[in-house]
Structure formats: structure tokens, C-alpha cells
Amino acid sequence: xxxxxxxxxxxxxxxxxxxxxxxxxxxxxxxxxxxxxxxxxxxxxxxxxxxxxxxxxxxxxxxxxxxxxxxxxxxxxxxxxxxxxxxxxxxxxxxxxxxxxxxxxxxxxxxxxxxxxxxxxxxxxxxxxxxxxxxxxxxxxxxxxxxxxxxxxxxxxxxxxxxxxxxxxxxxxxxxxxxxxxxxxxxxxxxxxxxxxxxxxxxxxxxxxxxxxxxxxxxxxxxxxxxxxxxxxxxxxxxxxxxxxxxxxxxxxxx
Numbered sequence: 001x002x003x004x005x006x007x008x009x010x011x012x013x014x015x016x017x018x019x020x021x022x023x024x025x026x027x028x029x030x031x032x033x034x035x036x037x038x039x040x041x042x043x044x045x046x047x048x049x050x051x052x053x054x055x056x057x058x059x060x061x062x063x064x065x066x067x068x069x070x071x072x073x074x075x076x077x078x079x080x081x082x083x084x085x086x087x088x089x090x091x092x093x094x095x096x097x098x099x100x101x102x103x104x105x106x107x108x109x110x111x112x113x114x115x116x117x118x119x120x121x122x123x124x125x126x127x128x129x130x131x132x133x134x135x136x137x138x139x140x141x142x143x144x145x146x147x148x149x150x151x152x153x154x155x156x157x158x159x160x161x162x163x164x165x166x167x168x169x170x171x172x173x174x175x176x177x178x179x180x181x182x183x184x185x186x187x188x189x190x191x192x193x194x195x196x197x198x199x200x201x202x203x204x205x206x207x208x209x210x211x212x213x214x215x216x217x218x219x220x221x222x223x224x225x226x227x228x229x230x231x232x233x234x235x236x237x238x239x240x241x242x243x244x245x246x247x248x249x250x251x252x253x254x255x
Contacts, residue, residue: 001015001016001017001026001027001030002014002015002016002027002030002031002033002034003016003052004034004037004038006038006041006043006044008188008192008195009043009044009045009046009191009192009195010044010045010046010047010048010188010191010192010195011034011037011038011041011044011046011047011048012047012048012050012188013031013034013035013038013047013048013049013050014050014051014052015027015031015049015050015051015052015053015057015058016051016052016053017053018053019053019056020053020056020058020059020103021051021053021056021057021058021059021108022058022059022060022061022062022063022065023058023060023061023062023077023081023107023108023111024062024065024077025076025077025080028077028080028081028084028085029080031049031085031111032084032085032088035047035088035089035092035096036088038092038094039091039092039093039094044094045094045191045194045195045199045202046094046095046096046097046190046191046192046194046195047092047094047095047096047097047191048096048097048098048099048184048187048188048191049096049097049098049099049111049115050098050099050100050101050183050184050187051099051101051102053102054102055101055102055103056101056102056103057098057100057101057102057103057104057108057112057124058104058105058107058108058111058112059103059105059106059108060105060106060107060108060109060110060129060130061077061081061106061107063133063241063244063245064245066241067238067241067242067245069232071229071232071233074228074229074232075225075226075228075229075232078224078225078228078229079225081107081110081111081139082110082138082139082221082224082225082228083218083221083222083225085110085111085114086114086217086218086221087218089114089115089116090210090214092206093199093202093203093206093207094194094199094202094203094206095116095117095191095194095202095206096114096115096116096117097115097116097117097118097119097187097190097191098111098112098115098117098118098119098187099119099183099184099186099187100112100118100119100120100121100124100165100174100183101120101121101124101180101183101184102121102123102124102125103124103125103127104124104125104126104127105126105127105128105129106127106128106129106130106135106137109126109127109128109137109140110139110140113143116206117175117176117187117190118173118174118175118176119174119175119176119177119178119183119186119187119190120165120168120169120174120176120177120178120183121165121177121178121179121180121183122165122166122177122178122179122180123164123165123180124164124165124168124180125162125163125164125165126162126163126164126165126168126173127156127160127161127162127163128140128156128157128160129160130160131157131158131160132160132240132250133240133241133243133244133250134231134234134236134237134238134239134240134241134243134244134250135228135231135232135237135240135241136227136228136231137157138223138224138225138227138228138231139220139221139224140153140157141157141220141224142217142220142221142223142224143217143220144156144157146215147171147172147173148171148172148173152171165177176190235253236250236252236253239251239252239253240252
């Protein structure tokens, strides 16, 4: 599920879980193991996270599997995605650059935002479709409004509409946009810039920057995990997930 190589002082981590890089415990465990390995390796000065699956960065949680989870299991995977991955990324002394290609949805957005920079393909698409499948994009309630503003955040999170890389760039959700065939190279070029800087200053700078921008993220992440667990126990969540798996429109309960 995870490919890993180190070349020219850059660790390259590729998500490889076809067809859509669906998020599971195994994928998250593999990703975090490789991040820890890169963090420990003195030869690694920067990390690039990308996808080996054409047309997909990540489609989010593996909903067919998530549908059959118990509430405790749902809590465990969202805690790993929302909290543990963020904590690990925050503690890394090296910058992590996401090279985003294809579709990024739901939990895939959660993975991307843990990185320090995002380089997106011109044809990459983004979206928060959770409400359409009986869930809530609760972790993004915690931070998105700080990036794009209250009203644009409500638009993105509650409509679930798909938006493209140029809009994501204008909103401040991605750092740079490049042609699809150059995205990975662009991310590696950034990695090379960071690799040329003092490792000690990078470590100290990342730690200080992380403290400044935290703004209660950890407390919000814990609340977001609890909210997903609450939603998972509702009839509309069960209906939304069933409709998604069965490829039909959901029949929501009346208010």
C-alpha cells in the first residue's frame, strides 16, 4: 500500500492502494511508519508524499469497509486519521510536501492538510463530499474557516461541491500549481531547496511554526473524532453509506 525510496536527500512516499487509495488502518499505519522512518534517517532532509494510483491522490475512507465497522472501530480510524497523523507530522523535524494529482476527497483532504506544503496538478480536483454519504467533514470544521474564511468554508463543506486546483490556490488551500506531468518534480525541487538549509534550523523553525499555527487544533481534533463517532450511530449515516455502496440516492429520514 505504500512505496518508499530515498534519493538525493529526499524521502518519497507513494500511496498505492488501488483503485482510489481508500483509507484504511493498514494504509495509515504504513504511511505513519514510513514518515517515522524518514524522520529518523539522517540522510533524509525533506519528504514528498504523492500517489502511485493514476487519477487519484485519495478518495477518502474506504466506505465499504467503514460501513461495516463498529462505533469503536469508527472512532479508532478517525482518531488515527485526524489526530495521530497530525501529531506525527507536526513532530517531524523535516518538511513534508504533498504532490497532489487527480481527485482528492474527504479523508484524502485530511491527509493532504497534515503536510507543510501542497503542490497540485492543474487538473487536480478537491472536495468534501461527507454529507452526501451520511457523514460530516468534522475535522475540516476545525481549520478550514481559518484558511478560507467562514462563508467560503461553509460553502465548500456543506455543498460538497468539487473544485479545481486554481480555485484551491486562490483560496489558500494549496501552495503551488503545476502541470500534471511536472507536479512530482516540482515537489522534489522544493524538497531540494529545503534540503540545502540547516537541518537544525529547520527542526527549530518547524517546531516554532507548528506552535504558532496550532490554534487549538488538538482540542478540535478530539472533538471532531467524537462527532464522527456520534454521527456513525445515526440512521442517516447508515443510509448514506448504504446508498453510496449500492450506487443509489440516499433516502434521508424526515426531520
